[in-house]
Amino acid sequence: MEKITLFWFRRDLRMEDNMGLYYAYENEEKVLPLFIFDSDILNKLEDKADARVQFIHERIRILHEELRKYNSSILVRKGNPLEVFQSLSREFEIKNVYTNRDYEPYARKRDQEVESFLKEKNIPFYDFKDQVIHEKKEITTEKGEFYKVFTPYSRMWLKKFKASKVDTVSLDGRKNSFYQTKPLPLPSLEEIGFQKSHIEIPPLDINKPLIKKYDKTRNYPSLNGTSRLGIHLRFGTISIRKLVLEAAQLNETYLNELIWREFYMMILYHNPQVVDKAFKSQYDQIPWRNKEEEFELWCRGETGYPMVDAGMRELNQTGYMHNRVRMVTASFLTKHLLIDWRWGEAYFAKKLLDFELSSNNGGWQWAAGTGTDAQPYFRIFNPESQLNKFDKEEKYVKKWIPEYGTEKYPKPMVDHKTARERALKIYKEALGK
Template identity: 70%
Template sequence: MEKISLFWFRRDLRLEDNTGLYYAYMHEKNVLPLFIFDIDILDKLEDKNDARVGFIHSQILNLREEFKKFGSTILVKYGKPIDIFRQLLAEFDIQNVYTNRDYEPYAKVRDQSIKDLLKEKEIQFLDFKDQVIFEKEEIVNGSGEFYKVFTPYSRVWLEKFSKAAIQLLQLDPNKNNFYQSPPLPIPSLSDMGFKKSDIQIPFLDIDKPLIQKYDSLRNFPGIKGTSRLGIHLRFGTISVRKLALEASKLNATYLNELIWREFYMMILHNNPRVVNQAFKPQYDKIPWRNAEEDFEKWCEGRTGYPIVDAGMRELNATGFMHNRVRMIVASFLTKHLLIDWRWGEAYFAGKLLDFELSSNNGGWQWAAGTGTDAQPYFRVFNPESQTEKFDKDLLYIKKWVPEYGTSDYPKPMVDHKFARERAIETYKTALNT
C-alpha cells in the first residue's frame, strides 16, 4: 500500500495561511488533501437549494485547480466521516492525519471518534488552531477562568494581539510534498441530492476604503457599509489572521467585530449547553407564548413593522441580513411576540449564508436577554425609533417592502407599548419566582 499523510479540509477552504495544511506540507511527504461532504450535516438541511452547499462545492472545485499546479489533487468523499476514514485506512498506508480545530459540539465529538479510530492503528491525529486568533482558554481572567463579559475579554485580547508576532504562513514553492495524482472525480451537487441556488455569494474582497469607514457606515442598512465577508470567514476562504492584521491598521470598530466572533466561540467551547439552554439558567423559566401564526408572520416579513419586515425579506431572498437589523428582528420576536429565541435562532441557521453556531447563538441570546453580556430584559427595541435613527429616508424599507405606505401593507400585528409592557412583566415575573 502507498504511504501517505492526509490533510483534512473542513472550514478552511484555502491554501494561503492555512495552519494545518502548512505543517502537513512542511513535515510530511505525499500529503493527500481530503474533503468530506458530511452526511450527518447535510441530511439536516431541509433546503436542497442551500446556497452554502453550492458555495462549498465551488470552492472544492477551485482547490482542485490550485492543487493541479502542484501535480496533485484533492480527494472528495460523500458520507459519514468515520466510514470514510475506515475506507481510507483499508486503501492507504496512512502515516499521520492533519486538520484544523473546530469548536462546535458536533465537530468535537466527530473529531474524537476519528482520533480514537486512528489511535487503534497508531496513527497521529494532529490538529491546529486556525479559524481564530485566540482559542479555548487562551484569554482568561486573573483566576484562570473564561470571561463572561465582553469588554474585559476584548481588552486582554487586544493586549495579547498587539504582542503576538503573527506571520501569514505560505507554502514553499521550492518544495512539493503533495501526493502526485491527476484530478480525481468530485461528487456533483445532484449526486448528493442538492441543486444549485440562485442566491449570489458575496465576492471575496477586503474592501479597505469601506473598512476604514466601517464605524460610521455600519449601522445604516440602506447603504453598502459592511464588508460581507461573513461567509468567507465561516468557511475559511479567507484567513482570519490576514483579515485581523488588515483591520488593526484600518478600523478598530471592525476589529472589534472579529473579537466578538472569538468571544462567542470561546463561550460555546466552555459552555456547550448554550446550544439548547440559556447561558443564564434562570432565563429558562420564561413562559414563551410561542404562537405559531405570529412566528409565521415574522418569518415571512408580514408583521406590519416595516424595518422588521424588510430584514426578514432580505434574509429570505439573499441569505444575508444587515447586522443592525438582525438585532431589531431578534428583539421583536423575543420581546414583542414573546417567542422563544431558539425558534428564531433555528430560522436564521437555515437561512444565513454566514451562519456560525457560536455567533448566531450568542447574538440571539444577547437580544433575548438570556445570554452572556446580554442587553437587559427591560430593554426592548422600538422598531419605529430604530427606523428613524438608521433608515430615516426609508432606503432599506422601500427596497424590501415596496408596498409600504399602501393599503396592501398590513397593520402592526401588535402594539409596541402593549408588547413592551407585556414582555417586561413576563420576564420580571419569571425571574422572581
Template identity: 65%
Template structure:
C-alpha cells in the same frame, strides 16, 4: 506501499495561511488532501437548494483545479467521516492525519470518534488552531476563568494580540510534497443531492475603502457599508489572521467585530450547553408563547413593522441581513412576540449564508437577554425609533417592502406599548421566581 499524510479540509477552504496544512506540508511525506461531504450534516438540510452547500462545492472544485498544476488532487467523499477514513486506511498506508480544530459540540464529538478510530489503526491525529485568533482558554481573567463579559475580554485580547501577533503562514501551493495522483473531479452538486441556486455569494476580497468608514456607516442598512465577509470566515476561504492584520491598520471598530467572533467561539467552547439552553439558567424559566401563526408572520416579513419586515425579506431573498437589523428583528421576536429565541436562532441557521453556531447563538441570546454580556431584558428596541435613527429616508424599507404605505401593507400585528409592557412583566415575574 509508501506512507503518506492526510490533510482534512473542513472550515478552512484555502491554501494560504492555513495552519494545519502548513504543518502537514512541512513533514517529509507526501500529503493527500481530502474533503468529506458529511451525510450526517447534509441530511439535516431540508432545502436542497442551499447556497452554502453550492458555495462549498464550487470552492472545493476550484481548489482541486489548482492542485492539477502540482500533479495532485483533492479527494472527496460523500459519506460520514468514519466511513471515509476506513476507506482511506484500506487504500493507503497513512502515517498521520492533520486538521484544524472546530469548537462546535457536534464537531468535537466527531473528532473524538475519528481520533479513536485512527488510533486503533496506529495513525496519529494532529489538530491545530486556525479558525480563531485566540481559542478556548487563551484569554482568561486574573483568577484563570473565562470572561463572561465582552469589554474586559476585548481589552486582554488586544493586549495579547499587540504583544504576540500570529504569523502569516506560506501558501500551501508553493510546497512540492503534494501526493501525486491522476486527476479526478470532485463530487458534483448533483452527486451529493443538491441543486444550484440563484443566490449571489459576495466577494472574499476586503473592500478597504469601505472598511475605513466602517465605524461611521455600519449601522445604516440602506448603505453598502459592511464587509460581507461572514460566509468566508464561516468556511475559512479567508484567513482570520490576515483579516485581523488588515483590520488593525484600517479600522479599530471593524477589528472589534472580529474580537466579538472570538468571544462567542470561546463562550461556546467553554459552555456547550448554550446550544440548547440559556447561558443564564434562570432565563429558561421564561414562559415563551408558542405562537406559530405569529412566528410565521415574522418569518415571512408580514408583521406590520416595516423595519422588521424589510430585514426578514432581505434574509429570505438573499441569505443576508444587515447586522443592525438582525438585532431589531431578534428583539422583536423575543420581546414583542415573546417567542423563544431558539425558534429565531433555528430560522437564521437555516437561512443565513454566514451562519456560524457560536455567533448566531451568542447574538440571539444577547437580544433575548438570556446570554453572556446580554442586552438587559428591560431594554426593548422600539422598531419605529430604530427606523428614524438608522433608516430615516426609508430607503432600506422601501427596497424590501415595496407595498409599504399602501393599503396592501398589513397593520402592526401587536401594539408596541402593549408588547413592551407584557415583555417587562413576563421577564420580571419569571426571574423573581428564581
C-alpha cells in the same frame, strides 16, 4: 498500499495561509488533501438548493484546480466522517492525519471519534489553531476562568494580540510534498444530493476604503457599509490572520466585531449547553407564548413593522441581513411576540449564508436577554424609533417592501407599548424580580 499523509479540509477552504496544511507540507511527504461532505450535516438541511452547500462545492472545485498545478488533487468523499476514515484506512496506508481545529460541540465529538479510531490504528492525528487568533483558554481572567463579559475579554484579547507576533504562512517552496496523482473525480452538486441556488455569494474582497469608515456606516442598512466577509470567515476561504493584519488595523470598531466573533466561540467552547439552553439558566423559566401563526408572520416579513419586515424579506431573498436589523428583528420576536429565541435562532440558521453556530446563538441570546453579557431584559428595541434613527429616508424598507405605504401593507400585528409592558411583566414574574 501506498503510504500517504492526509490533510483534512473542513472550515479552511483555501491554500493560502492555512496553518494545518502548512505544517503537513512542512513535516511530511506525499500529502493528499481530503474533503468530506459530511452526511450527518447535509441530511439535516431541508433546502436542497442551499447556497452554502453550492459555495462549498465551488470552493472544492477551485482547490481541485489549484492542486492540478502541482500535479496533485483533492480526494472528495461523502458520508459519516468516521466511516469515511475507516474506509480510507483500507484503501491507503495512512501515515498521519493533519487538520485544523473546530470548536463547536458536534465538531469536537466528530474529531474525538476519528482520532480514537486512528489511535487504534497507530495513526497520529495532528490539529492546529487556524480559524481564530486566540482559542480555548488563551484568554482568561487572573483566576484562569473564561470571561463572561465582553469588554474585559476584548481588552485582554488586544493586549495579548499586541504582545504576540501574528504571522501568515506560505506553501512556497514545498511543492515536492504534494501527493503526485492524476486529478481525482469530483462529484457533482447533484451527486451529493443538492442543486444550484439562485442566491448570490458576496465576493471575497477586503475592501479597505469601506473598512476604514466602517464605524460611521455600519449601522445604516441602506448603505454598503459592511464587509460581507462573514461567509468567507465561516468556511475559511479567507484567513483570519490575513484579515486582522491587513484590514482590522484600519478601524477599531471593525476589529471589535472580529473580537466579538471569538468571544462567542469561546463562550460556546466552555459552555456547550448554550446550544439549546439559556446561558443564564434562570431565563429558561420564561413562559414563552410561542404562537405559531405569529411566528409565521415574522418569518414572512408581514408584522406591520417596516424595519422588521424589510430585514426578514432581505434574509429570505438573499441569505443576508444587516446586523443592526438582526438585532431589531430578534428583539421583536423575543420581546414583542414573546416567542422562544430558539425558534428565531433555528430560522436564521437555515437562512443565513454566514451562519456560525456560536455567533448566531450568542446574538440571539443577547437579544433575548438570556445570554452572557446580554442586553438587560428590560431593554426592548422600539422598531419605529430604530427605523427613524437608522433608515430615516426609508430607502431600506422601500427596497425590500414594494407594497410599503399602500393599503396592501399590513397594520402592526401588535401595539409596541402594550407588547413592551407584557414582556416586562412576563420576564419580571419568571425571574422573580
